[in-house]
Amino acid sequence: MKIAAWGILIALAGGLAADDRTDTTVSLSMWAIQASSEGRETKFFDAAVAPIRGSLSDLPFDTYRTLETRRLHIPYGNESQTYLTDNYKLIVRPISKEEDGRIRLNLCVEIPPKDPRRTPVKAIDTRLLLAPNQKIKVGGLQLEQGELVIVLARD
Amino acid sequence: MNKNIWQKQVEAYFDGEREHAGNAAQLIAERPECAVYYERLKALRPDANTAGQDGISDAQFPAFMAGIRSEIEGDAFSGWGFRTRGWLAVASVTAAALVFVFAAFVIFATFTGGPAPVQANEIEHVSTELEGATVEWYDDEQGGTTLWISVSEDDVW
Numbered sequence: 661m662k663i664a665a666w667g668i669l670i671a672l673a674g675g676l677a678a679d680d681r682t683d684t685t686v687s688l689s690m691w692a693i694q695a696s697s698e699g700r701e702t703k704f705f706d707a708a709v710a711p712i713r714g715s716l717s718d719l720p721f722d723t724y725r726t727l728e729t730r731r732l733h734i735p736y737g738n739e740s741q742t743y744l745t746d747n748y749k750l751i752v753r754p755i756s757k758e759e760d761g762r763i764r765l766n767l768c769v770e771i772p773p774k775d776p777r778r779t780p781v782k783a784i785d786t787r788l789l790l791a792p793n794q795k796i797k798v799g800g801l802q803l804e805q806g807e808l809v810i811v812l813a814r815d
Numbered sequence: 816m817n818k819n820i821w822q823k824q825v826e827a828y829f830d831g832e833r834e835h836a837g838n839a840a841q842l843i844a845e846r847p848e849c850a851v852y853y854e855r856l857k858a859l860r861p862d863a864n865t866a867g868q869d870g871i872s873d874a875q876f877p878a879f880m881a882g883i884r885s886e887i888e889g890d891a892f893s894g895w896g897f898r899t900r901g902w903l904a905v906a907s908v909t910a911a912a913l914v915f916v917f918a919a920f921v922i923f924a925t926f927t928g929g930p931a932p933v934q935a936n937e938i939e940h941v942s943t944e945l946e947g948a949t950v951e952w953y954d955d956e957q958g959g960t961t962l963w964i965s966v967s968e969d970d971v972w
Contacts, residue, residue, distance in 0.1 A: 718955050785941070785944075789934075789936060791935055794960075796960050796961075797955075
């Protein structure tokens with residue numbers, strides 16, 4: 661009887677302790693958006709941008725078109741590389757998951773070097789803590805028309 | 816208070832009711848507890864014959880108390896009953912201990928070992944290799960974070 665009771669207790673404790681820190685993969689949704697100003701009276705968002713429309717509302721553009729959208733499932737310590745345009749490459753590398761639920765990750769956007777013999781240039785390189793159900797947005801990267809805006813959201 | 820079948824059979828045998836006595840004679844011969852019970856009945860009979868008096872005499876008192884004690888203490892002749900009550904007691908104590916430990920675990924996890932409140936995004940480091948470019952960041956109304964690169968007009972990459 662005592663052994664059974666201890667068994668139940670240990671199983672119970674184990675179940676409670678097994679929170680999502682045991683996850684080994686980070687799931688993110690990524691949007692690469694061409695943001696431009698075309699003189700519209702009403703802002704335009706294409707259909708793929710709809711889920712993150714609110715996150716773009718503070719930007720000074722009136723037109724948002726999706727260049728690339730993707731679901732990323734990246735194991736901690738691994739690196740995901742996504743070509744957003746011919747020039748821009750997004751590199752995401754999750755590092756760890758903190759006790760408060762935030763994910764520490766490296767986010768880098770590379771562009772080809774002026775001199776092809778040199779290594780790619782890091783247009784932006786950041787390490788950040790991404791909270792649950794939150795987004796990170798990167799903007800200001802020039803395109804032929806408008807600017808590139810990247811949105812990463814935790815699933 | 817419930818009596819075993821063998822007790823009823825021994826009592827019937829004692830009272831001469833052979834049709835209800837079953838194999839009481841054999842039980843008394845083979846099982847010590849049956850024999851003890853039979854002897855006790857024999858000891859009680861003289862006292863029972865004096866029933867009807869207003870009080871209990873000193874000579875009757877030990878047998879009177881023995882009967883009461885026997886019933887209160889849970890029928891000393893019933894081994895199964897004793898084991899059942901013992902098992903239930905252990906089960907109750909174990910269940911109570913389990914509830915207590917679980918509650919203590921939840922309280923401990925909540926106030927000490929539990930996850931800290933979820934915080935907002937936090938930029939730990941940011942840099943750019945673009946010449947003349949700067950990076951700024953701010954938190955928006957939805958709780959998200961925006962990183963914005965400002966590049967000088969004459970910078971081409």
